[in-house]
Amino acid sequence: MRRIAVDIGGTFTDCFVSWDSRFVQTKALTSHHNLALGFNDALDQSCEILNVDRRELLQAVDSVRYATTLGTNALIERRGPKVGLLITSGFDSTIPISRGRGYGDGLPDEKARDLSRARRPDPIVPIARIRTVKQRMNYRGEVLMDLDEQDVRNKLKELVDAGVQAIVVNMINSVENPEHELRIQEIFEEEFPSSMLGAIPMVLSHQVVGRKGEYVRTSSAIIDAFLHSAMYFAMNALEQNLRENGYDRPMLLVHNSGGMAQLNSTDALKTLHSGPVAGIHAAGQLALQGDVQNIVCGDMGGTSFDIGLITEGGTKHYDFSPVVDRWRVTLPMVHLVTLGAGGGSIASYDPIFDTVRIGPESAGSDPGPACYDRGGMNPTVSDADLILGYLDPENYAKGAIPLNKRRSYQALEDICDEMDIDEVDAALLIKSMADSEMAAGLVRELNGGGYQACDFVFLAYGGNGPLHCCGIADKAGIRRILAPPYSSVFSACGGAGLDQMHIHEKNVSLGFYNKHTRSLYNQYDAFNALVADLEEKGRQDLLRQGFKDEDIQYVLELDMRYGIQKMEISIALDNRRLSKPGEVLAAIEQMNDDFGKRYGKEIVSPESGVWVTTIRVVSRVDLGTVTFDDLAPPAQRIAPPTPVAHRECHFQAADGAVATPIYGIEALQPGVQIDGPAIVNPGETTYLVEPGWTYVAAAQGAVWFLRNTPSDE
Template identity: 30%
Template sequence: MARSFCPGGLGGWVSFVKKPLLAPLELTIGAHERMSADGEVVKVLDEEQLRADLTKLHATGEVEALTICFINAYINGANEQRASEIAAEIFTDTPISISSDVVPEMQEYERTETTVVNSYVRPEVATYVSNLQAALDDKMGPDTQLSILRSDGGLASARASAESPVNMLMSGPAGGVSGAIYFCSRAGYDNILTCDMGGTSTDVALIQNSRARVRRETIVADVRVRAPSVDVRTVGAGGGSIAFVPELTRALRVGPESAGAVPGPACYMKGGVQPTVCDANVVLGYLPSDVQLGGKMEINREASVAAVQSVADAMGIDLMAAAEGIIKIANESMFGALRLVSVEQGYDPRDFALVGFGGAGPLHANALGVLTDAWPVIIPPGPGVLCAYGDATTQVQDEAARTYLTMAGDLSDAQLTADLMELQVRAGDALLKDSIPASEHEISYQADLRYAGQAFQITIDFTEAELKEKGVALLTGQFDAEHEQLFTFKLDDGHEILMIRALAKAKAKAIAERQIGETGMRLDECKIASSRFYYEGNWYDSTIYDRNKLSTGLEVVGPAIVGEMDSTTVVLPGYVATVDKVGNLLINPGASATQSSSQQGGK
C-alpha cells in the first residue's frame, strides 16, 4: 500500500486482504528510457526492445487496455507519446492511455494509479458511449451531440468521455450539486449547503458564491485517483438504511447497511422485513400510507409497524419513540456530514441556506434546518431528479494542466500570464475538437499553492481579468485567505506554486424551464387530503398538498406535507414553506404557524 495507508485503522490493517491488482504484474513490462526532472531526455527510448516486449505481451491475448507511464513524463511526455505510437502499431484495436495525457502531474505513484484506473474502465465505458451515440444518431440524426457529466460538475463530450473515463467516476453526486446551484442561484441564494439523500446514503457539499468546492483527488474503495471531483462527503444514511439494536450495548444504531432496492424497506412489500429509515417515516406519518402522492407504488403501514416494533421491543420502549429515535439518529448522521463540509472547514452553517433533494432529502430537510440553523431550507423543483437538471444546466468543459514547482517570489506577472495563455490554447483545442467554436469558450484558471515545506496544497480559482489586475499577488493573497479560513493562520511568505491550469467551458445555453404561475389556485384548492404526523412526542393534524398545483407566493403552514411524483416534503409545526418565483419551496421559521414553535423546541 502507498503513502502508509492503513484500511480500517490498525485493526483493519492486521486483517486486511489485498484485492487483485488492477494491472497484473505478469502483464507489466518495463521500457528502456529516461527523462530528467527538468524535462531533458537523458536516455532515448529503446524502440526495438519495446517492440519486442510489446509483441510478446500482445501474444498473451489477455490485454484489454494498455497503460503507459514513465517517470518524469509529467514534465515532458515525448517518450510516452512515442511509446504510444509504437504500441498502436501492435495493439491496433486496444485503447491506450498515457499518463502525460490523463494526469500530467508530479508524484509517480498517483499518476500511474490514476492512468491505470482510466485504462481499467475505458473499454467498457468506450463501448457504452459508442453504442449510446449510435442509438442517438439513429433516432435523432447524425448531428446529435452527446455530453456526459464529469466528476467536477462539468460536461464532457462523447469523445472525451470515452478517452478519459476516470473523470466520470464520481459524476453522480456532482449532478445534484450542479442542479442545486442552478435553482438556488436563480432564486438569489449563492451560498448553500446541499443534502442529497437517496436510498442508501446521503451526499453533502458546501457551495460558496454559486461555485462548488472541487478536490483534486478522489478515493474510490482503496484506490486514490488524481482526478478533479466536487468535494462531496458521503454518510451511510438513506431511506433504506437499516436500524438495529446490538445485544451488547442495547443502543439504537442506524446504517450504514442498507436494505437496497431489493428487498427494500418493509413498507414496499418486496420481501424486506428489517426496519429502515423509510419505515420509520411511514410509522410517523411523514410518508402517508393512506394517500398515493405520486406514482402507483402502495405503502403498507402495517409492514412498517411490524418492522419498527422489533426495534421498540429490543429497547423496551413504545413504537412511536422507536420510530422517532430512528429518524433522529439518521438526521444526526447527516448533520455530522454537514459539519464536515462547513464547521470543520471554517464556515458557519448559519451563513448558508440548506438545500434538500434526492428521493428522501425533502422528508428530513426541515429537521436538518433546525439542527444546522441554516435558513431558508430550500426544496428545489423535482428534487428526486435534480441530478438530471444538473446534467442539463451545466457546461461542456475541459482543462489543461502543467506542473510548475515555482516560488511565487521568483515569478513575474508576465511569465505567469504567458504560461497560462499557453495552457488556455491547449484547453480550448479540446473543445474545438468537439466542434465548439472559440467564440463560445469561457476561460478560467486554477493554481495549486502551498507554503514551502508543506505536504499538501490548496487550489485557488481566478479569472483572466483578476490576473491582469493583480498578477502573482492575486494567487498568494487568495491562498493566504483560504489557509487562514481553514487553519486559522497565514504566513504571508514562502509561497510555492505547484500546478497551474486553464479550464475551458462552453457558454451555457438556456433550457426549457418549468413555468411557475404568478397567480393560480388558492391554497385550499391544492389540498389532497387531511392527515396527521408524529413530532417530538405529539400527534399533529396536518394537510397534504399537491406541489404541482402550488403557485408563486402561496404559503404552506406547518404541520403539512407537500407531495409530488418524485419526493415528499415535510413542513414541521412552527415553520412555513413559501413558493418562490423559481418554484423552490423556501422553509423558514414562521410566526404565522398555527402551533407555537415552543411545542417542537425550535425556532
Template identity: 30%
Template sequence: MARHLERPYALGIDIGGTFTDVVVIEADGTVHVGKGISRPDAFERGIFAILDPMLEGLGLMSADCSAIVHGTTVATNAIIERKGAVTGLITTSGFRDVLELRRIRIPRLYDLEWQKPEPLVPRYLREEVIERMTHDGRVQTPLDAGSVKQATANLRARGVSSIAVCLLNSYVNSAHEEAVREIVRKEAPELYATVSSDLLREMREYERTSTVVINAYITPVVRRYVASLSEGLVSRGYRTPLMIMQSSGGAMSAEIACDRPIHVIESGPAAGTVAAQHLARSIGERNAVALDIGGTTAKAALIENGAISYSSEYEIGGDFSRSGRMAKGGGYVLRAPTLDISEIGAGGGSIVWLDSGGALHVGPQSAGATPGPACYGLGGSDPTLTDACLLLGYLGAPGLADGAIPLDTNRARTALARIAQRLDMDLVDFSHGVYRIAVSNMTRAIRSVSTERGKDPRDYSLVAFGGNGGLFAAAIARELELRRVIIPPAAGIFSAFGALYAEVEHHLTQTVLGLTDAIDVSALEASWGLLERQALATLEREAYSRNRCILERMGELRYHGQLQELSIPWPAGATTRDSLARLSAAFEDAHERTYGHRAHDSMVELVNLRLVARGVQERLRVPERLRFARGRAVPIGERRAYFGSEHGWVNVSICDRSGVGANQRHGPLVIQEFDSTILVPPDFSVRVDDQSNAILLSS
C-alpha cells in the same frame, strides 16, 4: 426539406443508485418530469422505459430534441462494486508497488484493525519496463522496447482488457509514455491503453498512478454503456449529440467522456449542486448548503457568495467520500477537478442493522433499486429507512411516483419488527430512532463541508432536494440551527435540471514548480500557450469556434515546504514579475482566509498551472422562467404521523404544493408530490414563493 421544429425541447437525464430521473423542458419553459426504478443490469433500458411513454404522451418528437445532457453513476458503481475491467499497469522499473504503498493518511487514526482497500490492479497484473526520466524531463535511461513488448505479452496472457501506463516524471516529458502506448496498440490492438500524461500532467507519482488506473479500469464499462445509450437514441430518431455531465459541474461530449471517464465519476452529485447554485442565485441567496438525499447517499456542498468550491482531488470507494483537504485515505485517490462535495451512505434505501455489539446502524449499505426496501414488494426483506418513514406516517398512499411504486405497510412492519424485537423496543419508537440516527448521519455530510472547515452552518440556508431531501430537511435544519430550508419544485428530479444548466467545460493542468520571485516568466507563458492550444483543439472537437470559447487561467500555489496548494485566479494580461507578485499576495490572502494565518517570511511557490476552458452555448437550454406541468392532483386529506415523544401521534394534513399558498402555514403537514415528499413537522411552518419553492422556517 427539413421539417420545422414545432416543439423544441431539452432533455436532462440523471441515474441514481435507486431511481432514474428524466426532465423535459420545452422552449416556452414548460417542464415535464419522469421517474422510475433504475436498472443496474442495463441503465439505458431504464431510461427508455421512462422516456418513450413520456414523450408519446406529450406528443413530442425525438427529432425536435435540441440538447441531451446526462448524469450517470455507471462509473461510480463500477469502482464501488469492483466490476470494472480486468486492468494491467505498466510502470517504470522500481515503481511496481506504488499502488500498495499509497500515502500515510488513514481514515481512522487509531484503528489498528483498519485495512486499506485492495488495489484495483493486483500485483501480478503490474509490469515494470526499463526506462527513466529525470525530474526536469531529461532521458536518464532510454526506453527498452523489448521490455514493453514483454510486459504487454504478459498482461495479455493474463486476460486483461485494459492497460494503464504511468512512467516516472512523464508529466514533464511524455515521450516514453507515448512510445509505450504505440507499442501496446501494435502488439495488442484489442486492448484499451491509457497513459497518465493524457490525463494528468502533474507531479506526485501515487496520485498520477491511481488516477490513470481508475481511468483504465472504468473505460471499457463506460464505453459500452455510452455506445448502448447512443445507439438507442439514434434508433429512436434523436439527432442532437449526447453530452455527459462532469464531476466539475461542466459537461463534455460523450466521445471525450469515453476517453476520460474519470471526469464523470461524480456527475450526478455535481449536477444537483449546479442546479442548487442556479436556484440560490435566482432567489438572491448568496450562501447556501446544497443537500441531495437520494435512495443511496446524502451529498452536501457549500455555495458561498454564489460560487461553488472546486477540489483538485477526490477519493472514491471509501465509506465516506469527500474531496479536498479533508480526504482521509479510505478510498481510491482520483486527481481530477470536482466540485467540493461530501458524500455519505445515508439515503432512503439505507439498511437498518445491528452490529456484533448490538448497536443500531442505518447504512451505509443500501437496498438500492434491486431488490429495494421491503415495502416496495420487489423481493427485498432487509429493513430500510424508507420502511421506517412509512410506519411513522411520513409516507403513505398512493406510494411513490404517483403510485407507480406502491408501498406495503405490512412488509415494512415485518422487516423492522425483527430488529425492534431484538432490542426489546416498541416498533414505533424504534422506527423513530431509526429516523433520528439517519438525520444524525446526514448532518455529518454538512459538517464535513462547513464546521470542519471553519464555516458556521447557521450562516447558510439549506437547499434540500433529491427524492428524500424533503423528508429530512426540517430535522437536519433543526439539528444544525440552519436559517431556513428551500425545497425546489420537482425536487426529486433536481439533478436532471442541473445537467441542463451545465456548460461545456474542460480543465487542463501542467506542473511548473518554482518560487514566484525566481521562476522563468517566458517559460510560464510558453506553458500557458501550450495548454490553451490543447484546450481550443478539444472545444473545436465539440463544435465550438474560437469566438465561443472562454479561457480562464488559475495558479496553484503553496508556501515552500507545504504539501497542499490553493487555487488562485491568474492576473489578467501578460505574465510579468509584477503580476507574479500580485499572484503571491492573492495567495497569502487566501491562505489567511482558509487557515487563519499567513507566513510573512515564507517563500511562495507556484506548483501547477490550471486552465479552465468553457464553450459558450448559442442559446440557453433552460429558459429564464419555468412553468411546471401539473401532475395528478393529490387529494386533500389527513393521516396519522408520529413525531417522537414530545408530540406523539398527531393528525397531519396532506396536500400538494399548490395547496400551501404564499402565506406561512404551520405544521404538521405533508406535501406529497410526484417525485418527492416534504415533511413539515409541528415546530416548522411553510409557504410557497413566486418560483414555486417551498420555504420552511422553524417556529
C-alpha cells in the same frame, strides 16, 4: 431552450426536460441491467406531460446530457476487468505501498487516525499483474535511459498471457515528456493489433492527468482503466438507444469538474460522482440568480446523501487530490462528501450499542425497499417513513409505485424483537439515526471549512431531501431550509444548465515571491508559453466537438501556497498573461485575500515566500442555463388551502399519533404559510413540516422551512 438532462442514480433515474418555456420533471426506477429502459420510462412520462412523441422530442432537442453513478457503483462493487500495469523499473511497489499513509484514504476519521491498524484496500492491480520496463527520464523530461523496446515487448506478452483486459502505462515523469509512453502504445498496437485480440484498452497516465506525483497519477490511470469497459458499453448502449429513437447529435456526459463533454472526449474517471456534482452546479446558479448566499447542499436520494458547499458569490469548492473509494487520485473535482444514507439505506440492529445502524448497504431499485413489494426483505429508511405516516401509499412517485405498509411492518420484525420495541418506535429510531448521521455530516463539513451551521441555508433536494430536511436541520442547528425548484430531480436540472468544458493543468514550481532572493517572478515569456499550450489543448478539444474559435472562453487558475505551509489555494486571474511586476503582485494580493477568508488572516504569510504549484486553464463554451427567480420568502403570506386529507403521523417531538393535515399542489402557491406538523404532497415529492417548523411557498415551486424561535432565545 430544448434539452434533456438525466441523472442515473442507484435507485431512480431522474429526467429533466426543458421544452421552450416549460420544464418537466419525471422519475423512473433505474434499470441496472439496461440503463436505457429506465431512461425511456422517465422520458415517456415527460412526453405524456408535453403531449409529444418520444421520437419527436428527441429530434427537436439540442442536446441530451447524462450524469451517472454507474462508475461509482462499479468501483464499490469491484465490477471491472483484470487490469495490468507497466511502470518504470524500480517503481513496481508504488501502488502496493500507496505512500504508507494511503492505507487510511477513504476510511472513516476514527479509523484513518489509527494507520497502524488500517487495512489496505483490495488492490485493483495485484502485484502479480505489475511489470516494469527499462527506461528513465528526469524531472525535466530529459532522457536518462532510452526505452528498451524488446523489454517492453516481453512484458506486454507476459501481461497478455496473464489474461489482462486493460493495461495502464506509467513512465516516471511522463507529464514532462510523454515520448516513451506513446512509443509503448505503438509497440502494443504492433504486437497485438485489434484484429488479433479485440479491443484491449491501453491507458497512458499522462493523458489522464497532467500533474506530477507518481502514486496519485498511477492510481488515477488504474481507476480510469478499471471503469473504462463498464462505462464504454453502458454509455454506447444509451447512445444506441438515442439513435434508434431519432436523436442524431452527440451524447454529452456530465463531468465531476462541473462541466460536460461528448462521449468520445470523456475519461471514465471524470464521470465519478457526476450526478451530485451537477446538483451542486445548480445550487451555485441558484445562489447567484436567486440571491441566496452561503448554502450547504444536501442531496438525499435513494442510495446516498451527498453534501457540498456554495459560499458567498456562488463559489464552489474543488478538490484537486480527491479520494475515490479508497484511492487518492489527482484531478479537479467539485468537492463533495457522500454518506451511505438514503431512502433505500438498509437499517439493521447494532448489538454493540443496542441501537440501529443505517447503511451503507442499500436496497437499490431492485428489489428496493420492502414497501415497494418487489421482493425486498430488509427494512429501509423509506419503510420507516411509511410506518410513521409520512408517505402516501397510493400516491408515491405520482402513484407509479404503490407502497405496501404490511411489508414494512414485516421487515422491521427482527429489529423490534432484538430491542423489544414496537414497529412505530423502531421506525422513529431509524428516522432519528438517519437524520443524525446526515446532520453530523453537514456539521463536520461546515466546521472543516471554518463555518458555522447557523450561518448557512440548508438546500434540501433529491427524492427524500424535503422529507427529512427538518429532522436533519434540527440536529445540525440550522434554522433555514430551502427546497429548491424541481427539488426531486435537482441534479438533473443542474445537468441541463452545464457548459461544455475541459480542464488542462500542469505542475510547476514558480516562485512568485522568493524570500531568499527577495525578488518577484519575472520569467513572463516562459509562463505565458505554458498558459498558451494549455489553452491550445482546450481549444483543440472543443474545436473537435464542433465549436467555433470565437465561442470558446478561457479562465486561468493558479494553485498557490506559502513557503512555510502545505495548504494550497486556487485563484482565478483576470488577465491570462503576465507582462509586468504589478500583475504578479496582484496575484499575490488576491491569494492573500482568499487565503485569509478561508483559513484565517492570522496565518497569511507572504513574507515566507509565495509559490505557484499548478497552472490550470479552464476552456469552456457557454450553452445557457436554467434560470431561477428571486426565491426569497414572500413578505405577503396567505392562509393555507383546505387540506385534501388527514393522516395519523408520528413525530419525535410528540407523544402518540398526531392527526396531520395533508395538502396538495395548491400549497405551492407563493406566499402560502403552513405551521407544522403538516405534509404537502404535490406529486413529485413529499414535503414534511415537522413540529416547530413553518412552511412558506416561494416562486417557481420553491419551499422554505423556517425554524420557529422560542421567545426566550
